[in-house]
Amino acid sequence: QSALTQPASVSGSPGQSITISCTGTSSDVGSYNLVSWYQQHPGKAPKLMIYEVSKWPSGVSNRFSGSKSGNTASLTISGLQAEDEADYYCCSYAGSSTFVFGTGTKVTVL
Amino acid sequence: EVQLVESGGGLVQPGGSLRLSCAASGFTFSNYWMHWVRQAPGKGLVWVSRINSDGSSTSYADSVKGRFTISRDNAKNTLYLQMNSLRVEDTAVYYCAKGGATVIDYWGQGTLVTVSS
Numbered sequence: 205q206s207a208l209t210q211p212a213s214v215s216g217s218p219g220q221s222i223t224i225s226c227t228g229t230s231s232d233v234g235s236y237n238l239v240s241w242y243q244q245h246p247g248k249a250p251k252l253m254i255y256e257v258s259k260w261p262s263g264v265s266n267r268f269s270g271s272k273s274g275n276t277a278s279l280t281i282s283g284l285q286a287e288d289e290a291d292y293y294c295c296s297y298a299g300s301s302t303f304v305f306g307t308g309t310k311v312t313v314l
Numbered sequence: 315e316v317q318l319v320e321s322g323g324g325l326v327q328p329g330g331s332l333r334l335s336c337a338a339s340g341f342t343f344s345n346y347w348m349h350w351v352r353q354a355p356g357k358g359l360v361w362v363s364r365i366n367s368d369g370s371s372t373s374y375a376d377s378v379k380g381r382f383t384i385s386r387d388n389a390k391n392t393l394y395l396q397m398n399s400l401r402v403e404d405t406a407v408y409y410c411a412k413g414g415a416t417v418i419d420y421w422g423q424g425t426l427v428t429v430s431s
Contacts, residue, residue, distance in 0.1 A: 205376055205377075207360075236416075240417055242359070248423075249409060249421040250409070251421075252418070252419045255419070256416075256417070293359050295359075295361070295418065297416045300373065301371070302364075303418070304361065305358060305361060306358070308359070
């Protein structure tokens with residue numbers, strides 16, 4: 205149950221697009237189309253942004269999009285806005301009813 | 315509106331025990347799997363445990379297996395986490411979360427557990 209690997213930080217200017225990677229193994233990300241992404245502002249609870257690799261929960265902006273290739277999933281934020289500045293975590297189903305989270309990425313809007 | 319309110323956190327000595335509770339409202343609690351996820355101060359999220367909708371099946375992270383027990387009371391719309399043999403490294407904010415077998419979709423605000431002598 206090792207954490208999925210994410211870059212520690214990603215930054216971009218308002219209006220730009222950024223992509224956050226999430227690398228796992230053939231036992232988690234690579235085996236299941238069950239990757240979700242969470243946004244967490246300081247001192248707040250995480251919020252689901254993407255589930256099942258690329259699906260949007262109700263109320264989430266379509267500026268957020270997800271994809272997966274092999275053992276790596278990605279979250280792209282288009283039209284970056286100041287309110288997008290937060291920590292982002294990926295999470296994958298890892299079999300046997302267990303889950304594994306990513307190491308987290310701090311997004312900075314320049 | 316979905317609400318998940320955790321309680322029971324606090325300061326405990328290494329080797330001690332604590333029971334966390336999570337009161338759920340705004341949805342049909344007995345229809346959903348529930349999870350506990352923790353976050354050490356300044357660190358990332360770590361999945362801890364999950365329980366299915368009727369409480370008949372549970373799973374745990376290796377780091378807590380044999381020490382923590384998840385349970386639920388569907389009549390009281392409440393989720394529990396019994397934590398025994400606590401270690402300093404168990405210090406974290408513990409989040410109660412709603413979801414399913416393959417996704418965690420809504421989180422409470424968390425309760426802080428501090429393990430220290």
